[in-house]
Amino acid sequence: MSRSVRSQFPGIQALSTRIRTLTLGFGEGDDPLYADLPKPSRMKVERKPYPTPMKVLIRRAKEEREARKAQPCRLLEEPPGNGLLVPELVDVAHRVYRARESVLFGVSKLLDVVPLQRCRYCFEVHIGSMGHEIRTCTGPNSGVRCATHVWRRGGVQDVIYFPSCFHLYDRVGKPRVGHDERYSVRRIPAIVELCIQAGLDLEKYPTKRRMKPVYCIEGRIVDFESEAKKDETKSGLNSEDSKSQLLGSAKLGSLINSAAFAVHEKGNNTRDLSTVTLQSWFEMISGVRKIMDKYSVQTCGYCPEVQVGPKGHKVRMCKASKHQSRNGLHAWQEATIDDVVGPNYVWHVRDLHGPALDNNLKRYYGKAPAVVELCVQAGAPIPDQYRSMMRVDVVPPDRDEVDLVA
Template sequence: MQRRVVWEITRHNKRLLQFRYFASDKEEYADVPKPSKRWERKPYPTPMKVLIRRAKEEKEARKANPCKILQPPDNGLLVSQLVELAHRVNRARESLLHGLSELVDEVVPVKRCRFCSEVHIGNVGHEIRTCTGPKSGFRSATHVWRRGGVEDVVHFPLSYHLHDRVGKPRVSHDERFRVERLPAILELCIQAGLDIEEYPTKRRTKPVYWIDGRIVDFEAEREETTIETSPSLPVHSYGSIVDFEVEREEITIETGPSPLGHSNGKIISCQFEGGKSLSVKTLESWFEMRLGAEMIMEKYSVKTCGYCPEVQVGPKGNKVRLCRAAKHQFRNGLHAWQEATIDDLVGPNYVWHVRDPHGPALINELKRYYGKAPAVVELCVQAGAPVPDKYRSMMRLDVVSPDRDEIDLIA
């Protein structure tokens, strides 16, 4: 990355010189987020002061007007602008899994530690001593590598399926074996309008109302019928969709700069052969799935535990007492629910970046010169896809690492 240096002389002391670095592409530096300690709570996406202020405003509004008119999706109706987007996110997820399975089996192997959750992309596992598994002290914290799979590259946490996200939004502890669990991102698409025969859900045609702290449903009871829909149907063909009162905005995730750094935002027409074209398609599906899921999460709430990776899609978290993280004794095993982020819904699983897949293994003495990237990005880059601009600084492509024979010269 080319940079230019601008020198400025301070007014108070001319002998002190200040210099500022300006990136030519005006891109901010991004690094791998530091893993939180086991006894610390995850940071809140929304500051606590903002949450307290919102709670006070809602409390005053309930006192002034006990009857509240809810907006979709809180009233049980679908958000019409997000139905087609839910189908696209699900198609991107299926395309991502299909591409990863072919890349892992035929192009780039995946290694996983036998004793911990460390993952490495490449032919030879790295020699960085970061193992935290059982008896890692006897091995000097070195990893014992074995062959990995697609589930090691991308992680989709499971969530309980809600048949009615408004009428019964919480799963009790006694129902934990009777309610099915499925990937949280798939459950998010189902609640946003995706219909799957294996996971039926209730679609309302009339909204529910909030009266004096309770949800009141005036919809007449009727036999539940399964509506067979296809992705090719237009958005207005769904009978349980209502439009917003505001002006409808067309939602698209192909506008703006491409995540791969190209000028246009459309999906690249692959003219490559073999694993390179497949890696480009897979990487595009990864960005499309994450960006679409983020847009859906702005309307459909997703909860995560503040201490463990449990995720629940819906207005409230479940009541299953299976949390074994820090301070679970004070909560009687219940999860400490808070607002989730896209990384909680789709685990990026950061791995060490390998610049030369055919070169020697990464060594522990030079680990501060190595960068990291999500496992999906690292796998696609090694298969031939271009490096996304978003992860260039995270992968430390502008850092020149010393050679093995120069380790003694490093201070």
Template sequence: MHRRILSEIYSVKKSISDRISIRTLISGGGVEVDDGDPLYTDVPRPLRKKSQRKPYQTPMKVLVQRAKQEREARKANPCRRLEESPDNGLLVPELIEVAHRVFRAKESLLLGISKLLHFVPVLRCRHCFEVHIGKTGHEIRTCTGPNSGFRSSKHEWRKGRASDVIYFPKCFHLHDRVLKPRVIHDERRATKRIPAILELCIQAGLNIEKYPTKRRTKPVYNIEGRIVDFEPETNNEEDNSFEKVESLIGTIDSNEEEDDQEVISVSTLASWNEMLLGTKKLMEKYKVHTCGYCPEVQVGPKGHKVRMCKSSKHQSRDGLHAWQEATMDDLVVPNYVWHVVNHRDVRPLDNNLKRFYGKAPAAVELCVQNGAPIPEEYRSMMRVDVVRPGRDEVDLVA
């Protein structure tokens, strides 16, 4: 009798766990499950420890095969002119306008975020980098700052800024990305550091007076593995693209001042999507590298040689970075935050119900709480279709 009851209880628990695993309510890691919904994406969580290296975007076998092919092509033709852009030093014509759109979208996004902070505040933990969008900080115990064990991993919230919503890592600005693709350690103080997404736009065709870069009209040559430029030094006249961008941003600013909260949030979310779409197109042609152990990024054919890595195993590399192919999240850090279904509810999120809460990039969550519709690509991640039990039903949850 008891065995039959226990077997029935076990079968019920197994069916419940199978149902939960289908929706991936508990386990994370960006899992995509096809259970009737198109590409159900779970809440992204860190897949590695700090001591582990980031996963390669391209398999190592493919990288080794490419290196062998390049070496064989170099031996077969030691002196050749590079024809493919941007490796030959020329711009990709169809991506010049994309670079301008990405820059305009980035500036419009920052402008919209600064306006939306007047309606919905941003909170940041005093001890870690956790960010929350809303008037009341959550009670989910995920703090990893100093002495977090004495606080039971609880956060201590303070008022945040626009830089806490979205973060653009910086990299070294390259004046000549072909002949001088690397910054050595002794040049670290003399070389400017700018946001990596801005450096990507500059290398793709955006001209800014403060950050000059060399533009070529003829492709370079590859002689026994070394890049040689036979084009004479000329002072190329810069176009007025930067002034046009600034004037356009000024018109956007003046027009949006008359709009309400919902209109600003919708336009800000559109700028976010346009920036990500354009950045993805640029990264398909222009190389971006990141360190395998730390958040450092560098836009260009190669990573720099500045000995500034302080992550795991940096002693064996003498402080040099372990460069590899970067992803979109390395260039534009999404900064995922907990999703609040009803932002007018002043009650904080309960730690016992954290497996029912979804997440979203901080910029998307800020726009949604200000009235923008939830984008389709983030609905699954924000767990909109998950029914959340009440606080008095926490003990009844299996």
């Protein structure tokens, strides 16, 4: 813009400065409700980024080693590292489990109304009457098809993905599953295992609940609870305290059924059902974040494998990059919430019955988790935290106007 034009129209200079300032502010993350589009998927040979910087991890390891040398035998006091439950997270675990059941129930009902498409060769998912034309397919023979997707009907597992992990009976005493135990130990969704370790009781998946903290002797966990438990049984101190801590987990089945029935009653209208499902989604995500702040979850740095617990398992089942050098073992690191609950981002569609999304206009389209997009298309209001990611305020040009837009 020339200086003469700026002098004749001073408002243009102020407007351009304002737009530049807002763009920089959003990029720096000043607005907590701003969320940009998710980054493109990494290459298979690259490792996942560490949530905690490596320098911080090395410093923590040195501090733990020095503390172990200074005090070889010590009583672990803070839960859950000492084998006890975190009291304030027991109720959160129950709410997360009920919210997960409500989300699965709502998604299964909404798919009867809103169409869902899935690519035949890759994991791309699209919500709409027809698949989009954006060339992002990475499946077999994608180069021959110019990276175009081949669409077919999808299901609930395509909307939301819960990776599985090994169920641990004792997360502190025996935190690892050996390679020879890979067929004898059951695998369950990682979010369910996280809730179980945080205080949820399920009859199908028993787990050990301690009343006394464990000891750490030269880096090894030693449990002296067996004798103490016998003394408590003789003196009449049974597990009344533990039952009160579990918040009536024996009635968990009835709570789940009543919650699902309530969602079904409210779901007489598709808009109400989508709103309740979206609320359950946010309740589940917020609860998982709270639990993961205390309970550690491990993931492989090269593949989607997840293990809930202080350590990863020893099953040699990794087939990702550089697995030959690790003899098939996983490269364990700290997991994030996206590793426990796969959001599966999809393109946002303004009109389900409109034309398919054009590949030349993909920079004007927004994205959102598949559950959020499904609920929005079913009538739920757009959440504020995903409004910028879905680019609701962006007006995409028509197909014949692509060359006219800068």
